Amino acid sequence: MDRTTSEINPSGGMENRIGKYVDRFGQEEGCLIMILHAIQSDEGYIPREWVLELSLALGIPVARIYEVLTFYHFFKLTPQGKHNVVVCMGTACYLKGAADILKGVEENLGIKSGETTADRLFHIDVARCIGACGIAPAVKIDDEVIGKATAEKIIERLNQIKALEGGNGN
Amino acid sequence: MATNLEQIKTEELARQEKIRATFKICMGSGCLSSKSDALAEKLTAIFAARGISNDCEVKPVGCRGLCAVGPLVRYTDKDVLYSEVKEADLESIADDISRTPCGGKIVNTNSNFFKKQQKVVLDNAGSINPLRIEEYIAFGGYFALRKVLAEMSPGDVIETISRSGLRGRGGAGFPTGTKWKLLAEASGDEKYVICNGDEGDPGAFMDRSIMEADPHKIIEGMAIAGYATGSKKGYIYVRAEYPLAVKRLEIAIEQATKLGFLGKNIFDANFSFEIKLRLGAGAFVCGEETALIASIEGKRGNPSPRPPFPTQSGLFGKPTMINNVETLGNITRIIRDGAEWFASIGTEKSKGTKVFALTGHVANTGLVEVPMGMTLREIIFDIGGGVANGKKFKAVQTGGPSGGVIPEEHLDTPISYESLAALGSIMGSGGMLVMDEDDCMVDVAKFYLQFCVDESCGQCSPCRIGGYQMLKILEKIIKGRGEIGDLDKLEKIARAMKTASLCGLGQTAANPVLSTLKYFRQEYISYIEGGVKYARQMKRG
Numbered sequence: 001m002d003r004t005t006s007e008i009n010p011s012g013g014m015e016n017r018i019g020k021y022v023d024r025f026g027q028e029e030g031c032l033i034m035i036l037h038a039i040q041s042d043e044g045y046i047p048r049e050w051v052l053e054l055s056l057a058l059g060i061p062v063a064r065i066y067e068v069l070t071f072y073h074f075f076k077l078t079p080q081g082k083h084n085v086v087v088c089m090g091t092a093c094y095l096k097g098a099a100d101i102l103k104g105v106e107e108n109l110g111i112k113s114g115e116t117t118a119d120r121l122f123h124i125d126v127a128r129c130i131g132a133c134g135i136a137p138a139v140k141i142d143d144e145v146i147g148k149a150t151a152e153k154i155i156e157r158l159n160q161i162k163a164l165e166g167g168n169g170n
Numbered sequence: 171m172a173t174n175l176e177q178i179k180t181e182e183l184a185r186q187e188k189i190r191a192t193f194k195i196c197m198g199s200g201c202l203s204s205k206s207d208a209l210a211e212k213l214t215a216i217f218a219a220r221g222i223s224n225d226c227e228v229k230p231v232g233c234r235g236l237c238a239v240g241p242l243v244r245y246t247d248k249d250v251l252y253s254e255v256k257e258a259d260l261e262s263i264a265d266d267i268s269r270t271p272c273g274g275k276i277v278n279t280n281s282n283f284f285k286k287q288q289k290v291v292l293d294n295a296g297s298i299n300p301l302r303i304e305e306y307i308a309f310g311g312y313f314a315l316r317k318v319l320a321e322m323s324p325g326d327v328i329e330t331i332s333r334s335g336l337r338g339r340g341g342a343g344f345p346t347g348t349k350w351k352l353l354a355e356a357s358g359d360e361k362y363v364i365c366n367g368d369e370g371d372p373g374a375f376m377d378r379s380i381m382e383a384d385p386h387k388i389i390e391g392m393a394i395a396g397y398a399t400g401s402k403k404g405y406i407y408v409r410a411e412y413p414l415a416v417k418r419l420e421i422a423i424e425q426a427t428k429l430g431f432l433g434k435n436i437f438d439a440n441f442s443f444e445i446k447l448r449l450g451a452g453a454f455v456c457g458e459e460t461a462l463i464a465s466i467e468g469k470r471g472n473p474s475p476r477p478p479f480p481t482q483s484g485l486f487g488k489p490t491m492i493n494n495v496e497t498l499g500n501i502t503r504i505i506r507d508g509a510e511w512f513a514s515i516g517t518e519k520s521k522g523t524k525v526f527a528l529t530g531h532v533a534n535t536g537l538v539e540v541p542m543g544m545t546l547r548e549i550i551f552d553i554g555g556g557v558a559n560g561k562k563f564k565a566v567q568t569g570g571p572s573g574g575v576i577p578e579e580h581l582d583t584p585i586s587y588e589s590l591a592a593l594g595s596i597m598g599s600g601g602m603l604v605m606d607e608d609d610c611m612v613d614v615a616k617f618y619l620q621f622c623v624d625e626s627c628g629q630c631s632p633c634r635i636g637g638y639q640m641l642k643i644l645e646k647i648i649k650g651r652g653e654i655g656d657l658d659k660l661e662k663i664a665r666a667m668k669t670a671s672l673c674g675l676g677q678t679a680a681n682p683v684l685s686t687l688k689y690f691r692q693e694y695i696s697y698i699e700g701g702v703k704y705a706r707q708m709k710r711g
């Protein structure tokens with residue numbers, strides 16, 4: 001893996017960037033997943049350069065880190081949209097028409113679940129239960145959970161966001 | 171000096187005594203989604219404007235269960251529950267302090283939804299502010315931990331848990347006392363207690379609500395487990411999809427450490443215990459204990475064959491025990507109120523209560539806790555208010571992707587681990603999905619199977635290939651292109667998966683298909699005989 005070193009961000013600052021995460025968890029056995037969570041929470045996804053740096057810092061081979069990253073649905077390897085729309089497709093939501101909501105959102109944004117709009121404003125994902133089954137169907141837009149959702153209700157919310165972002169709201 | 175529990179309790183109760191009116195606002199995930207946090211702010215502002223902030227309190231609390239009509243506000247001094255509260259209602263609700271309550275939409279708390287429930291695990295949920303350890307202590311919190319450390323030997327604790335008849339609430343129903351004993355007897359002085367908060371069933375939120383509403387109860391339960399089994403370290407593994415639970419547990423661990431309920435020489439006893447949080451990352455299989463251990467070790471969540479069982483060789487190769495959140499949520503009450511009290515609730519072999527997440531087409535969706543032995547009919551119709559929108563009941567699904575459906579004719583079955591298994595379903599972790607006459611059983615079976623196929627770790631072929639093949643057959647049937655021989659094929663593959671899969675995921679993945687075939691075979695046959703035309707009619711073609 002000699003490309004490891006050459007791919008690393010030449011602008012440096014690596015110790016600082018990774019250091020704060022390694023300091024926080026690095027002493028504990030099995031801390032890799034916690035560090036990945038912290039990075040994703042700050043960066044929105046796990047950039048490749050970070051994996052390379054992490055590999056050096058923790059002494060875990062890059063391949064092993066990717067093995068972990070690709071196993072867990074939660075980790076994202078590419079940048080997500082500015083706004084994340086998560087449609088719950090857990091059982092309770094599915095039974096109450098989540099599939100129609102997903103279809104409505106996909107049509108409104110012109111992308112499929114797992115994709116990001118060209119302007120990087122929106123990303124759609126499906127979840128398997130976000131624990132709001134009591135108010136199913138549930139949709140999460142960024143940190144906001146919308147219960148008893150309908151396609152109309154969600155699209156209205158999306159249009160509000162588009163308007164705020166200065167888009168044309170189509 | 172150990173923390174003086176009595177003093178904290180007395181001070182907190184005295185503080186509460188001085189308050190003339192307490193308004194508890196649900197801050198569970200359900201009610202939060204309808205902006206209950208904004209309600210709390212507004213009501214606080216109203217009290218300030220009226221100059222009554224000194225003796226009127228707005229208290230954020232966890233889930234009370236009736237999520238269907240949230241956000242909920244409870245005025246405890248007059249025992250009034252307001253549902254679907256809007257900001258505009260708040261002035262009038264505040265007026266209720268000085269009159270017979272008539273503001274907002276008042277819920278009848280004498281209804282079966284409340285009366286037929288029995289709260290043990292959820293006794294504090296919705297009553298205390300989960301962010302204040304003083305309130306937990308005022309309700310008897312940490313007295314059980316002090317009691318075991320002062321008065322009981324580890325063996326006594328295990329014996330008490332065994333005598334209570336408590337069985338694991340994570341699905342399999344293994345006797346908890348026996349599990350503790352296995353860990354206690356394992357050699358070595360590095361041992362681990364893990365709390366399983368992965369809650370994988372995609373339609374259930376019992377554990378989430380417990381962790382959010384009463385995090386200290388889990389911490390205290392774990393510390394007691396640590397003492398009984400000779401472990402010094404515990405991990406709580408929580409799914410990443412539950413950020414609020416994570417936050418509240420973090421705060422609770424910090425508070426408990428500060429007061430000396432975690433850390434070195436707890437209550438001046440020769441016992442030290444610490445707890446770390448670990449996050450899942452969206453993999454269902456990580457709820458399975460060996461996969462969970464791999465995940466805490468920072469690896470892919472691949473299950474491994476048992477034996478060795480975790481109590482022999484678990485986390486980092488050390489003896490380890492995994493208990494579900496709700497299981498641990500029962501411990502403090504068993505210690506405080508006694509094994510006999512606990513064993514007096516429930517059936518012969520299934521003791522205590524069970525928390526269920528009532529969802530689907532039932533009127534009162536939400537969280538309920540009932541004594542074991544209650545019938546499904548009582549839960550769904552008396553507590554749940556029956557099927558929503560006047561439709562006809564068709565079936566209830568329990569146990570999520572590892573469980574099965576139960577039709578109308580078996581609704582009078584008293585729930586227990588054994589009775590549900592006899593019906594071809596399982597108790598599971600507590601998801602209870604109600605389906606009405608319009609719901610298609612073939613589609614529901616396909617939904618669960620799809621879930622298991624997506625979540626299979628791919629290590630063993632019965633699960634990886636068997637699941638995929640079954641799914642292809644189901645897709646064919648639901649598109650109206652199936653043949654009658656397909657049903658036998660489904661059953662044959664299901665049997666192979668059950669006997670030959672490596673872990674519980676594969677072993678149980680076919681259950682939803684098998685149980686719908688058992689009770690609703692005709693629906694499959696309708697697709698097969700009706701062909702493409704029928705499938706189109708059902709909007710599946």
Ligand SMILES: Cc1cc2nc3c(=O)[nH]c(=O)nc-3n(C[C@H](O)[C@H](O)[C@H](O)COP(=O)(O)O)c2cc1C
Pocket residue numbers: 337338339340341342343344366367368369370371454455456457458459460492493494495497498599673674675
């Ligand atoms: C595929 C699979 C998923 C599981 N998911 C969970 C889960 O989310 N939560 C849980 O407590 N147990 C889950 N279990 C059961 C655990 O393996 C384990 O039996 C349980 O956590 C033990 O705790 P208990 O004895 O207190 O029930 C799962 C099992 C399997 C096979």
Ligand code: FES
Pocket residue numbers: 088089090091092093094128129130131132133134136137138372373374
């Ligand atoms: S199934 Fe959607 S929140 Fe649980």
